[in-house]
Every structure is written in C-alpha cells, then in structure tokens.
Amino acid sequence: MLTRLGRMSPDIMAQVIIVARDALFSRSLVIKLTLAAAAILAALELRLGIGVTAFIGLLVVSATGLIDSRVSVVIGLICLALWPILLIADRYSWLQQSTIVTYYLANAGVYTLTNAADTVVTWAFYFFCIGLVGRIIRYVAQERKYESV
Numbered sequence: 001m002l003t004r005l006g007r008m009s010p011d012i013m014a015q016v017i018i019v020a021r022d023a024l025f026s027r028s029l030v031i032k033l034t035l036a037a038a039a040i041l042a043a044l045e046l047r048l049g050i051g052v053t054a055f056i057g058l059l060v061v062s063a064t065g066l067i068d069s070r071v072s073v074v075i076g077l078i079c080l081a082l083w084p085i086l087l088i089a090d091r092y093s094w095l096q097q098s099t100i101v102t103y104y105l106a107n108a109g110v111y112t113l114t115n116a117a118d119t120v121v122t123w124a125f126y127f128f129c130i131g132l133v134g135r136i137i138r139y140v141a142q143e144r145k146y147e148s149v
Contacts, residue, residue, distance in 0.1 A: 069134025
C-alpha cells in the first residue's frame with residue numbers, strides 16, 4: 001500500500017480519489033446541502049433572527065440526515081445540565097456583579113442569570129424537538145425503503 005518513501009502507490013491513490021469523488025459529489029448529498037442552504041437563506045431573508053435561523057438550519061440538516069439527530073439531543077442534554085448551574089449562580093450576587101458575566105449576558109439579550117436559565121431550558125426543549133422530528137423523519141424514510149424492497 002505504501003512505498004518505502006511513505007507515498008501512496010498510484011493505483012491506491014486513484015481508488016482513494018474515486019471514492020472521495022463519489023462521496024462528495026453524490027446526487028443525494030448535493031440535494032440535501034441545497035435544501036439546507038435554501039432553508040437557512042429563506043430564514044435569513046425573512047429576518048427571523050439568528051437564533052431562529054440556526055434552529056431551522058439544524059432542523060433541516062437533522063431531518064435530511066446530514067447530521068445524526070442524536071447531536072441535537074446531546075446539545076439539549078447539555079442545556080439541561082447548564083440550567084441548575086445558572087440557577088445556583090443566580091443566588092450568589094458576587095457572580096452577577098462580575099463585569100465579564102454582565103457583559104456577555106447583556107450581549108445575549110439576557111440581563112439576569114435567572115433569565116439565562118429560562119432561555120437555556122427553552123433551547124433544550126427546541127433541541128429535543130429537533131432531535132425527535134429528525135428521528136421520526138428518518139424512521140419513516142427507512143420504513144418506505146423497506147416497503148419498496
């Protein structure tokens with residue numbers, strides 16, 4: 001497979017190029033990427049906001065199978081893990097008086113850690129819904145594939 005100099009032989013290199021070309025330029029991948037890009041651009045054109053655009057993009061990418069829908073569920077679990085930490089941090093006034101915390105919370109449109117905790121829980125719900133919708137769509141697609149065979 002590798003020559004003494006550490007380079008690939010020409011026939012192996014040709015096979016790698018063929019496999020990479022087929023994987024990168026498959027018709028279904030191009031359609032999925034186009035669909036995801038169209039949904040994101042439509043959300044941006046409608047001026048729905050960057051948060052809504054990100055959630056719509058993640059929903060389309062998850063529903064088309066570009067990423068596994070379990071990624072959304074893991075992000076939702078991380079958001080749920082942050083929720084009690086933010087609530088506990090809200091009880092300590094010295095943390096809210098930190099200029100760094102105040103700066104980042106104000107830039108996010110949240111002015112207290114309780115509001116940040118509420119926002120994170122809402123995001124967790126959205127991520128769980130995106131994961132569930134993605135799994136249902138993939139399940140229905142697999143059932144149709146098995147029925148047609």
